[in-house]
Each structure stands twice: as C-alpha cells, then as structure tokens.
Amino acid sequence: MPSDLLKDAVRVDVRTGAHVSSILIGDGLADRAGEIFDAHHLGARRFVISTPVIWRFHGERIGRALGGVEPILIPDGERFKNLQTVSRIYDGLIRAGADRGSAIVSVGGGVVGDTAGFAAATFLRGIALAHVPTTLLAQVDSSIGGKVGVNHALGKNLIGAFHQPEAVLIDPGLLATLPRREFRSGLYEVVKYGVIASRDLFERVARESTAIFARDPGVLLPAIVESCRIKAEVVSKDERESGLRRILNFGHTVGHALEAVTRYRRFRHGEAIAYGMLAAADLAVARGALADRERQALSRLLAQLGPLPPIVDLPVAEILEVVRRDKKVVHGKLHVVIPIQIGATLTIDDVTEEELQAVLERLGLQKRKGPG
Ligand SMILES: NC(=O)c1ccc[n+]([C@@H]2O[C@H](COP(=O)([O-])OP(=O)(O)OC[C@H]3O[C@@H](n4cnc5c(N)ncnc54)[C@H](O)[C@@H]3O)[C@@H](O)[C@H]2O)c1
Numbered sequence: 001m002p003s004d005l006l007k008d009a010v011r012v013d014v015r016t017g018a019h020v021s022s023i024l025i026g027d028g029l030a031d032r033a034g035e036i037f038d039a040h041h042l043g044a045r046r047f048v049i050s051t052p053v054i055w056r057f058h059g060e061r062i063g064r065a066l067g068g069v070e071p072i073l074i075p076d077g078e079r080f081k082n083l084q085t086v087s088r089i090y091d092g093l094i095r096a097g098a099d100r101g102s103a104i105v106s107v108g109g110g111v112v113g114d115t116a117g118f119a120a121a122t123f124l125r126g127i128a129l130a131h132v133p134t135t136l137l138a139q140v141d142s143s144i145g146g147k148v149g150v151n152h153a154l155g156k157n158l159i160g161a162f163h164q165p166e167a168v169l170i171d172p173g174l175l176a177t178l179p180r181r182e183f184r185s186g187l188y189e190v191v192k193y194g195v196i197a198s199r200d201l202f203e204r205v206a207r208e209s210t211a212i213f214a215r216d217p218g219v220l221l222p223a224i225v226e227s228c229r230i231k232a233e234v235v236s237k238d239e240r241e242s243g244l245r246r247i248l249n250f251g252h253t254v255g256h257a258l259e260a261v262t263r264y265r266r267f268r269h270g271e272a273i274a275y276g277m278l279a280a281a282d283l284a285v286a287r288g289a290l291a292d293r294e295r296q297a298l299s300r301l302l303a304q305l306g307p308l309p310p311i312v313d314l315p316v317a318e319i320l321e322v323v324r325r326d327k328k329v330v331h332g333k334l335h336v337v338i339p340i341q342i343g344a345t346l347t348i349d350d351v352t353e354e355e356l357q358a359v360l361e362r363l364g365l366q367k368r369k370g371p372g
C-alpha cells in the first residue's frame, strides 16, 4: 500500500490463521474509502449495504469516495436483523450480477455490519467483505473479529458465521451525527476494554469524558485505537472463542439477561453491559478477588457517563431464569469473567445461583420473594 495514503492513519491487524484483516483508523478516512479499498484489492465490484437513515447522513460523502455507488438499503433497526433482510440483500446482489469477485461494503452500525457480513459469508459460499462502521459500538467492537449473523424469532444472534473482513475503515468523524445515547452505549464497551485490559484507557475515559462526548478527535481517536488494539489482540489469539476471547464477554452474562427480559426494548446494548459490569465487579468483591475501591471506581465512572435505564422493577427470578438457560452454564455452575483489578480479569467457573441472586439484589433488582 502506498505509504503516503495512510501516513495519518493508524493500522491495527487482526491475524486469524493465514488471513489478515486491516483495521485503519483516522479522521477523514471515509473520504479515501475508494483508494484504501483499491490498495486492499477489495473486489472489482463493490456493493454497499446501508440503511436509509445512515445513507441520508453519510451516503453522499461515502458514495463519492467510492466513485459512485447504488447502495442496497435495508430497513433500520435490530428487528430487521433477520434472514428476510439477508434475502433482500441476496436479491439485490443477484439482480445486479454480483459474482465471486464482488465485495460487500457495510456502511452502518452493528446491525448493518452483522447482517451484511452474514450475506457476504454465505453469498456464493462467501465473497469479500469490508466494513465502514458508523456507530461507536461498531467502531470498537462489532466490526472487528469476524462474527457475523442475524437473529431468529426465538433468540438473538442464533444464526451466524465467522467471516473476517478484508478491511475495516474507521473514521471517528462519522460519529458526529450519532445520537448521544447511541454514542454512550458504545462508550460502555470502551470502558469494558479498560476494565479487562487497560487501566490507562479506563482512566483516560474518566478524565476526558467531556471531550470524548464532544467527539473531539484528539481524544476520541486514541480511545478508539486502544479499544481496537485490545479486541484485535484477543481475536488474533482466539478467533473461535475457545478460551481467551471469552474475556470480551465481561459484563455480558447479566447484561444479556437484562436485554432479554426486557425484550431488547429498554436498554441499548452498552447500557445493559454497564449493569453487567457492575454485577461482575460486585461478585468479584464478594469473593475477595477485587478491592472495593476498584469496584467503586467503575461505579463512579459509569455514573459520570450518564443515567442508565431503571432496573428496580425487574425481578431477580426472571434474570436467573434467563441466565440458567444461557449457554454459559455448565452442570449448574456459571462461568463468569470477573475483574481482579482495573485492567485485569479472571474467569471463574463455579458461581452458584445463590451467589448471583445476592449480587442482583444488591444491584437493585426486585428481590425474590421468600418461600410462603
Ligand atoms: N459481530 C459482533 O461481534 C458484535 C459485537 C457487538 C454487537 N454486535 C451487534 O451489534 C448490534 C448493535 O449495533 P449498534 O449499537 O451499532 O446499533 P445499530 O446498528 O442498530 O445502530 C444504532 C442506531 O444508530 C443509527 N446510526 C448508525 N450510525 C449513525 C450515524 N453515524 N449517525 C446517526 N445515526 C446513526 C442507526 O440508524 C440505528 O438506528 C446488535 O445487533 C449486536 O448483536 C455484534
């Protein structure tokens, strides 16, 4: 790749087997999407998948950078992350004569990336893929690591594949139009990376949250870079989640259960994860694995970032029921990633239901009624 093309971009590689995905991060990179994809030999014909909302904001600019494109627009929102939408993408590809040498470029948040990525993984047994993530969550999390897929009426992300992108082009400037609540939801995943792997990142978010919310590129960009580095490193060591990759699930056991019992309507993903991180930290303190001042630092940072939707009306029993059904339970014992300090974690595999119940009650959920 010509070096001047990327002299002001940061490059992070994800290596899985013989495959290398390059993640390129830089302010204004979206304007150079065409040249960057050319340099990565990304398919002769590129099919952009986006939604009307996102394309209205950024389509003109990205379309121009790609030398003019007719995007395949899919409906916006988690409820359209399904096989019917994938089928619409196939229709568009087939009608336009896409072939094995074609590539899909997703322009959007995690919903678009996961759905378009699944279409790329399956169309003609797999065609090339690139992501241009437009939410903070997609820039630091969902566009990296190759997990693609859609929901089934009976559960989230039940249908999927691993399909690594050739390139991920991250332009924090695209976040200027992102609603504050969506932005904050992504920021909780940044906090997650801090807790699992980098005290420095954690402290930076705490110190510079105002500038981060103002989307000041000088502050936001390094936080995104650091998050991408952490995810890339974990995925490069364990693509298929046989061990290490599980640390990325920190906060997700309780988080997913909160999302499920509220039918994915109350919380943005990151908000549920914020509660999940608090629960995991509380469990860690109860076990004597984490100093209480570390838990308090996490709790303070989350409070500083903004309000979370209420949980007081959610019954502990329902959360426990979802967790019990969750695949992380083996022989009645739960696997949970807990922090042992800000920046380091441990996976424990012997959490009992009583222990989790006590944690959830302390978190403020509706107590389980005693017998009789
Ligand atoms: N594949 C993975 O590894 C992975 C990891 C984490 C999450 N996910 C998935 O990601 C999805 C959540 O992604 P998300 O949080 O990005 O939500 P999302 O894709 O639904 O986007 C949130 C909202 O923001 C809008 N939006 C997107 N970019 C915008 C912009 N630049 N300006 C203004 N509005 C914009 C969208 O139209 C949408 O309404 C979930 O389906 C989750 O399962 C996948």
Ligand SMILES: [Zn+2]
Pocket: 141, 189, 252, 269, 273
């Ligand atoms: Zn998450």
